[in-house]
Amino acid sequence: MSAASLLFSCSMHVGVFHPKLAAKSSPWNLKPKTSFGHSGISEKSKLSRKGDEIMWRAGALHVESAPSSVGQKFQFDDVIEAQQFDRETLDAIFEVARSMESIESNSSGSQMLKGYLMATLFYEPSTRTRLSFESAMKRLGGDVLTTENAREFSSAAKGETLEDTIRTVEGYSDIIVMRHFESGAAKRAAATASIPVINAGDGPGQHPTQALLDVYTIEREIGKLDGIRVGLVGDLANGRTVRSLAYLLAKYQNVKIYFVSPNVVKMKDDIKEYLTSKGVEWEESADLIEVASKCDVVYQTRIQKERFGENIDLYEEARGKYIVNKDVLRVMQKHAVVMHPLPRLDEITVDVDSDPRAAYFRQAKNGLYIRMALLKVLLLGW
């Protein structure tokens, strides 16, 4: 990094402990994002109110987590979209997530993030995602500032920009988890914030932590990611989840993907072309039973009624077409699993739940470990 930016970072750093000076020398909206390089700590952590303290903590953590050499490579300041992660970074995140499983089962509870505050800025309600993030923060000893409905925030009511809202909230917290109704909102927030921002879903756009927990679940359940066969079933046209999952799977070797969906909600060409360009084998099929018999993972999704508007009959037809039930289980391999992003209606019958291969509730639980891992890495470094 250039001497100039190094100098600048230092002035910022000092500034943290002398708000006024910092303010004079470096207004909030300026923010270097280059890495210090000599450690795994994110730039934002460095510039956060934790200052030197972080250095020391992260130092301590290197021992118990990934080697500091790792840290240098997998530098990220925010979690905005699934595509931002390369395979090595995903592996590193999953390694931390696995360590979180034992931390979470420890009754005394971790104090790793003691003294840190997470703000959950939700512009549309998503109790499932919000609780998962808040549980993650609290399981690590951190605390939370919650907004179940940030639309009521002055901004929405009085026309404040998202940027101004972020500048205010970053003064009260150490990391922001944001759910927004506009695609791209997370990117805007991250560009403004001097603290880390995690995208908890921005409209039709991205929901990166869901994509990460899906891949993590496959790796935990099947034991590998290279060479797996995945059947994506249901609403492949509108499902944000399956699209992101397809993107991430393309980072692994010899993956084969089967698309099984009603004609009205087929997987779109952009994804198919992307997979082909990445050398990922894919195939469309109308036979769920045959696909299920060949796959390691049957990933079922909900047909989203809201997408069909008037055409209720079209919806009903699409909805009933591919159901995961006992017949599907019967042909699935012993080691294979059924996944679903939840919530489910009847696209997976309830009698499937008791089968050990029903992985969807474990999948939901894995969301906790992935979020714990991301909070840890963003706030303390690797």
Added chain:
Amino acid sequence: MSAASLLFSCSMHVGVFHPKLAAKSSPWNLKPKTSFGHSGISEKSKLSRKGDEIMWRAGALHVESAPSSVGQKFQFDDVIEAQQFDRETLDAIFEVARSMESIESNSSGSQMLKGYLMATLFYEPSTRTRLSFESAMKRLGGDVLTTENAREFSSAAKGETLEDTIRTVEGYSDIIVMRHFESGAAKRAAATASIPVINAGDGPGQHPTQALLDVYTIEREIGKLDGIRVGLVGDLANGRTVRSLAYLLAKYQNVKIYFVSPNVVKMKDDIKEYLTSKGVEWEESADLIEVASKCDVVYQTRIQKERFGENIDLYEEARGKYIVNKDVLRVMQKHAVVMHPLPRLDEITVDVDSDPRAAYFRQAKNGLYIRMALLKVLLLGW
């Protein structure tokens, strides 16, 4: 218990520390509810993520709380309805509640439930009850995941079943406190959950913690439960509270209950017959003054306008009929008290508040102690 189920419990137990193995060997929806018998810890606590740790803690706690022999007797995994408790269990809960009074007054705050997370899943708003439970959890050093309005939860919006929601939330927390608009919802949630569930009111159904705090208040204020005389006043037809209270009072000796209510909202026959069958003396009266002069407890309730629909005049007539005011205080005995589940409108005049016998705000405070006690017993055992 059968060797099979013992074996199973163990696999579950081990499973806790190896989620995948556990998942394969024991899917979430299977769950033995028989007691281990050799300690006061609830089955669910044993199977919770706290594992062995619990054993140790509970062991330690036996010293400071009830003897372990007690633990064996009063085994319960969830709090669903007032009737589930026998007299001995009530006494044991009240003993713990009393110990909570001193814990709560200790400025440094207890760390008894440090590392535990309570999820408050409220499908209809009830700030009073929610704050009381959340205060109880935090006064014991635990933390909380809140949903002020769980109807917005994916489930309501997208048609997820309560069971699926519970299976998700139990992955993020250690105990669930649920308020629901449907009678029986708490029982369904408890049947699904592998962690303890407390019913914070399910529609017209039960509100057991209110019933417990009422009986606890009588015992604290009057010093006994056997041989007391209680006047139930106001809306006895629709009041969930007075019905549950009558049920619980039937567990004590030589109790006499007076029903004082407008004709349109008289106590229903099912309760009267139940009391008779239990040998509880009861009497209907239209003279509040005469009843008040004889009772240890005058339990006033609000006439619920919402029950009268169009008939506003009927409501107004019923509402004005029995008011607890200075005249009523004048005839009450020195040791007697006035109770009310709150909120009150004008069925108790404000000038009564300053009388030492006005126990309704102390009654609300007792709700905190009862909820602290239940959280402690369900999570740590006796």
Added chain:
Amino acid sequence: MSAASLLFSCSMHVGVFHPKLAAKSSPWNLKPKTSFGHSGISEKSKLSRKGDEIMWRAGALHVESAPSSVGQKFQFDDVIEAQQFDRETLDAIFEVARSMESIESNSSGSQMLKGYLMATLFYEPSTRTRLSFESAMKRLGGDVLTTENAREFSSAAKGETLEDTIRTVEGYSDIIVMRHFESGAAKRAAATASIPVINAGDGPGQHPTQALLDVYTIEREIGKLDGIRVGLVGDLANGRTVRSLAYLLAKYQNVKIYFVSPNVVKMKDDIKEYLTSKGVEWEESADLIEVASKCDVVYQTRIQKERFGENIDLYEEARGKYIVNKDVLRVMQKHAVVMHPLPRLDEITVDVDSDPRAAYFRQAKNGLYIRMALLKVLLLGW
């Protein structure tokens, strides 16, 4: 203080540890507010559940904060309106606020308020203010009971009085922060509560913590309060903020205030007369550039559309009249600053944000320090 009230206070004090006795000897609604005099701890703290513990804590704190002699002078039990504070008390609060800046930047986080619970009772949503208070409490190690919308509280729904709600909530918490839609509501709550109450805005009435953070910001940014020149710009007729600020500035020497506002929203006579009576020089001007060139502080405010009703054109005209932009910055002195209570629309152009003299986001951050200071003083004393 009279022997009688001292005696009474003691009975209360004892009562805290024996609820029933306390209840008999001193019902909740009675409450002496005179000071003990021999220490800086507020009466309410003394009567709070923390009891003796407080004495000790406060004793310890005298060392690190203001001398105990200070404590005696600046006695206050609640924060209801800006006018309640004299200059000396403001100085003392600002001194504590400054110490909070370093506490907040300490990564391990303070445990000063560990074991204390703050209830945020918001009858109308104000996420900005709520998050700021909750962050303040948590930065000091305390915890929070939240109600994002207390209108749903039984009270609103079923007609409970504010007084009854307060008597219930004070049983669950140690301090209440209340936002209400009715002017005077905070005063009523404080008169009822036996624990401290902070007014977080009551309708068109007061928003004292905003006024305090404004004055604190001026002192932090300019380095003095005596002899400053402040330009109040924008909606001076309806802006609760600028009116309270004018009140507080009158407590300092040789202050000069310039009013710059569209004719439809001019500063009202009551304030002008108050300033004159206090010997504060003030002047109305239509020339923002000329005023900006002379002032230490340019305090811009939002023209509140909601006040114009039908007259959109009047609003648009008023709104566009005085904008703080690069031209204004050009004439401002090096040491001067631009302030704004936020949220802002376009009355300050975005290109101003990067100028070190743009103080409005630091101003928002100062709200955190002021609220930390008030929580500390009200709960632990000076």
